[in-house]
Amino acid sequence: MSQRITPVILAAGYGKRMKSTLPKVLHPLAGLPIIHHILRAVRVVTTEPPVVVIGHGADQVRQAIGDGVRFAYQAEQLGTAHALKMAEPLLVGQTDLILVVTGDMPLLTPTTFRRLIALQATNSGPLSLVTLINENSYGFGRILRGPNGQVQGIVEEAQATPEQLAIRELNASVYCFRADWIWDALRRVPLSPKGEYYLTDVVGIAAQDGLNVQALVLEDPQEALGINTRAHLAEAEAIMRQRIISAWMDQGVTFVDPSSTYIEVDVKIGMDTVIYPFTSLRGKTQIGENCRIGPFTLLQDVTVGENCHLVGCALQNQQISPGTSIFPSQGTLFVGSADSRQSLSAISATEDLSPHYE
Structure with missing residues (x-):
C-alpha cells in the first residue's frame, strides 16, 4: 500500500517586520499570494489535502486560500511546535508521513519536497529535514552533528555559543515526520525562555532516543529564503522572475x-x-x-x-x-x-x- 503523505503549512504568524495590516503569507509574489506558491509546490508531491495552520488574520487567509485545504487554528502564537500540534485532531491516524513547511518560504520547489519525502521513506528513524550550507545565516538555527556525522540537534541562533555560530550548515525549517511518532514527541518539547515551543527541539529528542535523523542539503540555497521583510519579498520576486523567464526561454x-x-x-x-x-x-x-x-x-x-x-x-x-x-x-x-x-x-x-x- 502506498503511503499517505499530508502537507502541513504553518501560517499563523503575525509578520511584524512586514509593517503591514495584510497577513504576511498573503503579500503578492509574481502574481500570487506567497502561500499559494507553497500550496502549489506541496500538492504536486503529496497525496492528501493540505492542512494550513492559521492564526493572525485567519479570516483573510481562509478567504484567500479558498477550498481544497483544511484549516487548523492556533489561537495563541506559542511557537512552531505548538502550531503543528493544532493539526493533530485533523491528522492523527489519518496519514503516514507529514511534510511540514512554514508559510513564508515560496521558493521551495516540488523537486526538493520530493527528494525529502524519498529520503524519509528510506529512513529507519522518525524524521528527515532540509538544511543548507551558507555563509549568511539569515538568523537560521545551526545543525549540530556528532563525531559520526549524524544530526544530533538544532540550536537557535540566539542560544548558540560562539563555536556554534561558526557552523555554516543551517536549518531550513522543512521537515518530513513519521506521523505515528511526531505527536508524542511534540508533547516532550520544553518551553523555551521566550515562552514558546520550538519544533526544532524534536530533532534533539529523536537523537537522544537513539533514533536516526536524516538531512537533505539543498543544492540551491536560494530555495530557503524566508520572507520576513519587504527586502526579502523583493529578493524573492527577483529570484522568481528569473526562474519564470528562464523557463520560457527554454x-x-x-x-x-x-x-x-x-x-x-x-x-x-x-x-x-x-x-x-x-x-x-x-x-x-x-x-x-x-x-x-x-x-x-x-x-x-x-x-x-x-x-x-x-x-x-x-x-x-x-x-x-x-x-x-x-x-x-x-x-x-x-x-x-x-x-x-x-x-x-x-x-x-x-x-x-x-x-x-x-
Missing part, C-alpha cells in the same frame, strides 16, 4: 532584456515570441506564437492571438485577434491588421492594473 521565447521585464507565474507565451524591454505581463495573460510585445507595454489578463505586434500600450481584460498591431499615436491606440485599422479606447498607463487580494 520554451523558445526571446526576452531582449530580462532584467527590465516583469512576468507573473500564470502568464503563457507562445514559441518564437519576442518580449521587448519594460514590458509587464500579469495575471492570466496568454500570448500566441510569433508575437512582438513591447517595449513599454502592460498586459493584465489579456489574450493575444499569434502574429501580433503590441507597442507602448496598457490593456486589461482584452482579446486581441491574430495578426493585430497596436501602437500609440497621439494618445490613441490604433488596432488593425494589414487590411484595416480601428480605434480602441486606451487604458491609462497610470491606472492600477495590479492584482488585488481581499
